[in-house]
Amino acid sequence: xxxxLILLVLFPFALMHVNAQDFKPSNTQFMVRGYGHTGLNFxxxxxxxxxxxxxxxxxxxxxxxxxxxxxFESELEFELEGNKLNIGLEYADMMYVIxxxxxxxxxxxxxxxxxxxxxxxxxxxxxxSNKPLGFGHDGIxxxxxxxxxxxxxxxxxxxxxxxxxxxxxGPRLKTGDDEPDEAGMLLFVNYEDNNLxxxxxxxxxxxxxxxxxxxxxxxxxxxxxxGDTGSEFDGVNALLWAGDxxxxxxxxxxxxxxxxxGQYNHSQIGDAVYNDPGDAARATYTFNNQSSAYYAQLGxxxxxxxxxxxxxxxxxxxYSTLQTPDGSLWEGNExxxxxxxxxxxxxxxVIKANYHLKTKAVAGADNVDTQAFYLHWAIGL
Amino acid sequence: xxxxxxxxxxxxxxxxxxxxxSGCEAQRSLAMQKSGAQLWAENCVRCHNxxxxxxxxxVDWETIGLHMRIRANLTAEQQQKIVDFLxxxx
Numbered sequence: 001x002x003x004x005l006i007l008l009v010l011f012p013f014a015l016m017h018v019n020a021q022d023f024k025p026s027n028t029q030f031m032v033r034g035y036g037h038t039g040l041n042f043x044x045x046x047x048x049x050x051x052x053x054x055x056x057x058x059x060x061x062x063x064x065x066x067x068x069x070x071x072f073e074s075e076l077e078f079e080l081e082g083n084k085l086n087i088g089l090e091y092a093d094m095m096y097v098i099x100x101x102x103x104x105x106x107x108x109x110x111x112x113x114x115x116x117x118x119x120x121x122x123x124x125x126x127x128x129s130n131k132p133l134g135f136g137h138d139g140i141x142x143x144x145x146x147x148x149x150x151x152x153x154x155x156x157x158x159x160x161x162x163x164x165x166x167x168x169x170g171p172r173l174k175t176g177d178d179e180p181d182e183a184g185m186l187l188f189v190n191y192e193d194n195n196l197x198x199x200x201x202x203x204x205x206x207x208x209x210x211x212x213x214x215x216x217x218x219x220x221x222x223x224x225x226x227g228d229t230g231s232e233f234d235g236v237n238a239l240l241w242a243g244d245x246x247x248x249x250x251x252x253x254x255x256x257x258x259x260x261x262g263q264y265n266h267s268q269i270g271d272a273v274y275n276d277p278g279d280a281a282r283a284t285y286t287f288n289n290q291s292s293a294y295y296a297q298l299g300x301x302x303x304x305x306x307x308x309x310x311x312x313x314x315x316x317x318x319y320s321t322l323q324t325p326d327g328s329l330w331e332g333n334e335x336x337x338x339x340x341x342x343x344x345x346x347x348x349x350v351i352k353a354n355y356h357l358k359t360k361a362v363a364g365a366d367n368v369d370t371q372a373f374y375l376h377w378a379i380g381l
Numbered sequence: 382x383x384x385x386x387x388x389x390x391x392x393x394x395x396x397x398x399x400x401x402x403s404g405c406e407a408q409r410s411l412a413m414q415k416s417g418a419q420l421w422a423e424n425c426v427r428c429h430n431x432x433x434x435x436x437x438x439x440v441d442w443e444t445i446g447l448h449m450r451i452r453a454n455l456t457a458e459q460q461q462k463i464v465d466f467l468x469x470x471x
Contacts, residue, residue, distance in 0.1 A: 029440055029444050031444050031445075065443065097450075125428060163454075164454070212423045212424050246428075
């Protein structure tokens with residue numbers, strides 16, 4: 001009888017022990033995250049007005065942490081274009097922490113060419129509903145690629161220095177065979193490399209102050225050959241570089257956070273001779289294939305205000321330009337001035353009201369002005 | 382071939398310099414005095430708004446901490462201190 005009593009008394013403790021073991025946190029963890037946005041776009045192109053609801057866009061992200069050194073990340077992109085659903089793989093890469101200073105990434109990853117694409121483009125992070133000129137589709141800067149990267153960070157005195165060096169398949173030159181108007185542009189993502197040459201690149205970033213409020217970065221990206229092996233474009237090279245800066249700080253006298261971001265991109269692609277099917281008289285042509293783009297953005301949020309509504313409001317402005325090569329069929333000189341009022345519903349959910357004025361210079365004609373008004377809601381999940 | 386040597390040279394020398402520079406122990410002490418809370422406030426606001434510790438549980442913070450360390454190029458020490466703080470304050 002006594003024994004039974006003892007057993008009965010001990011039984012719950014035994015159970016507790018089993019339970020404690022059951023709930024021991026595992027090193028392995030799987031997280032599904034993502035972001036999406038939706039909204040209304042209104043355009044006025046030299047007097048022609050249109051408006052559309054946009055943004056059935058959803059980007060699920062999968063994070064799989066195998067242990068404290070090994071993590072896999074991937075992002076899918078679902079987007080409606082026309083009435084068709086486009087699915088894209090934004091990135092999918094493995095990351096392994098070798099030691100305090102070296103981490104390796106392999107797979108398809110966002111390239112640290114400047115900071116916009118790697119750090120600032122998701123709709124819940126980007127203060128505007130569109131990208132600055134020169135980024136994204138038909139942009140002059142690479143956003144992601146397939147390859148291998150080594151990166152890390154280390155303190156130097158009170159400063160922090162970070163680096164990333166990578167080798168990837170590299171870009172492919174658009175020869176104009178498919179789209180004559182785009183001859184000379186670079187196509188940045190190559191699932192299958194078109195030649196033996198790989199692109200190499202890297203970024204070095206310095207946060208000089210101990211409070212990490214300021215960072216400057218410099219990036220280069222070089223591909224010795226962007227043409228198809230054996231083609232007349234074999235041997236055309238491309239050298240790109242970028243400079244970026246960021247300053248984010250809560251400043252007490254102005255009772256809020258100042259957020260400054262900027263990036264300059266430069267692209268120089270080797271000389272090549274292209275066919276011009278649209279102009280029989282000249283048949284072939286060439287040009288100095290040099291492009292540049294930059295943006296500068298300033299934001300202020302009265303985060304220290306006692307007013308619940310005011311402290312969630314953010315005022316932002318951005319200027320961006322894109323200059324594409326004279327003599328190419330995609331030559332252009334565009335600039336865009338943007339203003340926005342954002343209302344933050346939480347740290348990762350925002351309503352953005354943006355106004356953009358884009359001016360495109362057209363050789364021998366009047367400028368084309370596009371005014372756009374976007375009202376968007378973005379959320380990180 | 383020359384390219385490959387160049388790539389290898391860069392790949393080897395950058396971490397090499399990293400390790401060399403990180404040897405400046407004396408100067409490091411200042412940065413090392415920072416608390417996890419301070420590092421969180423200074424670093425996690427640089428790209429997006431700062432998430433509050435209560436936004437995730439301990440296990441999630443471990444994963445996010447590793448993800449952010451790599452994406453945002455934080456130092457190992459910053460990651461460790463920030464994650465410890467987030468786990469203690471959530």
